[in-house]
Amino acid sequence: MNRSLSNRQIQLWRLAIYFIFALPGFAIASWVSRTPAIRDTLGATTSQMGWIIFGLAVGSIIGLLCASHLIAYKGGRFVMTASLAVSSVGLVVVGLGGSWLASGAWVFVGLAIFGFGNGICDVAMNVEGTAVERAAQKSLLTGFHASFSLGTLIGAMGGSAAIKLGLSVTIHLVLAVAVIILAMILLYRLVPAGTGKETGGDSNDPPMSARERMAVWKERRTILLGIIVLGMSFAEGSASDWLPLIVVDGFHTTPAMGSLAFGLFVGAMTISRAAGGILLDRFGRVFVLRASALFAIVGLLIVIWGQNFVMASVGIVLWGFGAAFGFPVGLSAAGDDPRGVAARVGAVSTAGYLAFLVGPPFLGIIGESIGLLRALIFVLIAVTVAALLSQAAKPIGQDGVSPRRKDAQAPNEISNT
Template sequence: MPTGPPVFDGQRLRQARFAVAAVFCVHGAVTGSFATRIPWIQDHAALSAGQLGLALAFPAIGASVAMPLAGAISHRFGARTALRGLLALWTLSLTLPALAPNLVTLCLALFVYGATSGMSDVAMNALGVEIENRLDKSIMSSLHGMWSTGALLGSAGGTLAAHMDSDARVHHLIAATVLTVTGMVACRWVLDLRSTPEDEPPPRFALPPKSALLIGGVGFCAVFAEGASLDWSAVYLEDVLDTSPGLAAASTTAFALTMAIARLLGDRIVDRFGAVRCVRVGGVSATLGGALVVFAPNPLVAMGGFALVGLGVAVVVPLAFAAAGRSGPNPSQAIAGVATITYTSGLIAPSAIGAVADATSLVASFGLVTVLAFGLVLGASVLRTGDRRTAPAAGAGTDAGAGTAQPVPSVPDGLKSPSGD
């Protein structure tokens, strides 16, 4: 009797979707929990602003070095086990930065923090793309919306802990414990995709394919605009438009909330209009928003501009990951390539904005953001790479061991599900 990869029924795929959404939320909550306690960590390690800036480069360095390993780990241990282990390492690494007594140890801690973040990021995005392909509808935007929701929840908890003047070592230990347990429970229901004996393992380190570089370029533009707006919007409103500190800070929170809502609602729009059209229209929105910021006569107009930037770039990175996952025979490798480029963009955006502002003005810096936002309009067509492969209808088949082979979409790096899942 012929055998083949399993067909997952609709209920099983829905469970897997909710499980991966919870994983995205946990991942974001770690980031939010850490970011709110950076001032405490700086004081604890007795760092100057320049030393802190150097240390904060190490998460991106660690992620860039480690992300190419994610595909090999998933191939060796299976998608579920790999995600469970990598996510646990990421949540537990939250405890390390607050323990660092000086610059050297903080850099080492943040390197590990970034490495585990990047590997778990690739693993969860690869599973998200696989579920999206099997469901034959867009889910990546809402998954990244759940990441943003987790970041907001983690930030809220960190803000409360900071307001209570609690020790960040205690706060992060409690947060890491709760998030680790939550992540392990969620991983119980993700798809357990495994390699078959005839599959060759992906290379541990390899340059991303050309398609991933092009897709990553679009992601670079979006993440640059996002990072610049998040990190500099409050400063822009205070320094350029003489806004009160409270209103300036509120604009940053509103920007993050706008992006989270747009991502949570983005899947329906993407399914109706397609990725290319959504990114192109988003690029127009972000470009218009950047222009409003540059020419804003008052704070309200600038805040409206930042909101348009957020709306315009919100779904770009999720769609870039989805396109990478469909761009070639090694989705995890392509996703890792796109993730590396976007991490790099997030790393250089704040410093690039500062450098341009020092050389010219902060207004000119957001002129650069506007130009990059227009790059989304020009580059949107590269997200046309591949179509979502049609998954069998719910109830059309069974899990592995059902007998007759059914046509199903291919899975990352030759991963296939073992019997029983």
């Protein structure tokens, strides 16, 4: 990647990444908003819908595992553009299968394609995000993830509007795809070419081989960051999938109150991420991770042993504040060393997505026996482990330890994070 970018080019690059982070959130919310209509069109049971949605998980995991190799060969800009195009194709297939064709198999295939593109794009945009951080010398990744949340909100609102206007699933999703493609056409030129590409251009070292990229999974720091992200993503994913039911069943409230509780959680998390850059630049990664884990722990304790919905609401807000930082801060730390950045960000992203995909079903199985409220004890344990390992997120230039050799320091280190 070209190191001689002007301040204006860096600002435009930063702005483009904010918008690009919003696009996958917009796409996901567009699909989720139409799941009731798709289920009704297919005449699918809850179990059958579960298997159809499993296509999304399959595609996502494959995409995550492929992403670092694609970025190493082609660079982040190309991979983001191509992966968003792939996920757009998947979204159109979902729209066709869930409306005109009324085929569960088509929806499964569409979701697999959609998930594959989204998985690749997730790693690529986080690699770009860490590169912008190094260029701007600021902590930005939490803000980028807040943009993802904002994109999700816009997608959900668009879905609600489409339903009120009586648009078919196919037309709605095709319109969503048109927005994504138009946005990428406008944003493409603002992103420098070659971010994350293993050409030796970002360091004095030769490019990584495929074998070396796979070897990052054995690095102690990468493993610890993966565990941190896994634990904090478990806290986020569990709330996303189960919080309304936890509130309804655990505190005997109405479904409307369950939705309100989830809104409190998402709102708290979005606010935290929006302010995250300032906090990270002021206090550093390790302090922020420990503080956020403490917020999540206290919040979970209040929810688990709270006596009423009002008390639980306070805990839910604290839980949201705490769950906001683990994923973006872990990925930012994984991107400290420009050599192999795509491989490390990909490895840590995979850990986070495994928590999103595997954690909530695990919680449901446990909750069947002991209740969802008590099952949150396992989330509490995971967050506590993440807090204890938070020292691993310390910038590598501050202690002289590189993920790949002890005497290396990351160039363009962000000294305040």
